[in-house]
Amino acid sequence: MLTLYIANKNYSSWSLRPWLLLTELGIPFEEKLVPFGDSDFKHFSPTAKVPCLLDNGEPVWDSLAILEYLAESHAGVWPENKQARAYARCAAAEMHSGFGTIRSVCTMNCGIRVKLHAVTDALEREWARMDELWQQGLTRFGGPFLGGKNFSAVDAFFAPVAFRAQSYGPKLSTASEAYVATLLALPGMQSWYQAALAEPWRDEAHEQEVRDAGEIVSDLRLDQ
Numbered sequence: 725m726l727t728l729y730i731a732n733k734n735y736s737s738w739s740l741r742p743w744l745l746l747t748e749l750g751i752p753f754e755e756k757l758v759p760f761g762d763s764d765f766k767h768f769s770p771t772a773k774v775p776c777l778l779d780n781g782e783p784v785w786d787s788l789a790i791l792e793y794l795a796e797s798h799a800g801v802w803p804e805n806k807q808a809r810a811y812a813r814c815a816a817a818e819m820h821s822g823f824g825t826i827r828s829v830c831t832m833n834c835g836i837r838v839k840l841h842a843v844t845d846a847l848e849r850e851w852a853r854m855d856e857l858w859q860q861g862l863t864r865f866g867g868p869f870l871g872g873k874n875f876s877a878v879d880a881f882f883a884p885v886a887f888r889a890q891s892y893g894p895k896l897s898t899a900s901e902a903y904v905a906t907l908l909a910l911p912g913m914q915s916w917y918q919a920a921l922a923e924p925w926r927d928e929a930h931e932q933e934v935r936d937a938g939e940i941v942s943d944l945r946l947d948q
Contacts (some may be wrong), residue, residue, distance in 0.1 A: 726753040727778040728770045731760050733920040735930045735946070737832040739775045740916060741787040742794070743882040748911035749800050753777075760927040788820050791877045802878075803871030811864065811876035812871045819881045829932045830885050830892045834920040836947035838892050839944045840938035851894045854885065858900045867899075868906045875910065879916030881906055889916070892938075894908055924948050 728746065730739030758765060761890075766790070768945045769776035769785055777784040777793065784793045793802035803809045825846045841846075861870035861878070870878045886907040889896065896904070905915055924947045934940060 725780070726751070727764070728753050729756045729758060729774055729776045729778070730791040731758060731774045732923055732925055732927065733757070733916050734834050734925075734932075735760065735832055735921050735927060737773060738773075738787050738889075740832075740887075741880045742777060742790040744883050744910070744912045744916065745791060745794065745797050745801065745877055747915070748880075749798060749876050751794065751798055752791060759923075759925045762931070783807065787829070787881075790875070791816075791880065793881075795877070799853070800874065801876060803865070803874070803876050805872065808861075808865045808871040811861055812876060813869060814924060815861060816881040817879045818857065819885075823850050823854065823885075826854070826885070826888065827868055828933075829937050830888045831896050831930065831937070832887050833930065833934050834887050834917055835943060836891055836934060837944075838934060840892060840940050851896070853892050855896050855900045858903050862899050862903060870903070879907060883910075883913060886913070890897060898944070901904040920945075 726746070728742060730736055730743055733739070743755070756768070764771040764772060765774060765776075768783070770783055770787055773785070775785070775790060776789055777790045784790050791801060803812050825844070828844070831846055858870065865872040869875050870882070878934070886904045889904045890908060922942055923945070
């Protein structure tokens, strides 16, 4: 039995990736949520970070490694088409290692809507590259997902960005806005979002990141 350790659904973008893939592909797993600041993640994760997947007690850590591990034994993790699969792996790797300004300025906080204090050139460039990357996949492989008609690992990698787009409202093309809407409408994304809104925990470090970046114009979380 697979066990996936994650942190707060409101904040943990890295946790969302494998959780959503497992959920959307119908792969059975047990969820273990450990809130930030609640305990030392080291007791289940070699890096003391989330996510961490346990397969019969054997740890697999890092979101990209987890998705590749799942691909070894489950169909549909990556697109079947060779060209789409190559694009998907490249796009997921670029997301995994890049977009540092989006990550640091537009942090994931599902339950809020934010007006940024400023939109820097660096932030604009990264959102423009995100838009370009999405349009490339959607155009080449026909959508509605990046690798074609079926949800796959590359979409799981960009799922946290969909929540960021919802919270911060960056300028995107019509095609990319439709892609964000497609991701947000997934049953797994809706389930994650509702759970995030209902969480009672507030992690001050994550909350301060938002205050540093902009003005919170709406807070939809249930326990404010």
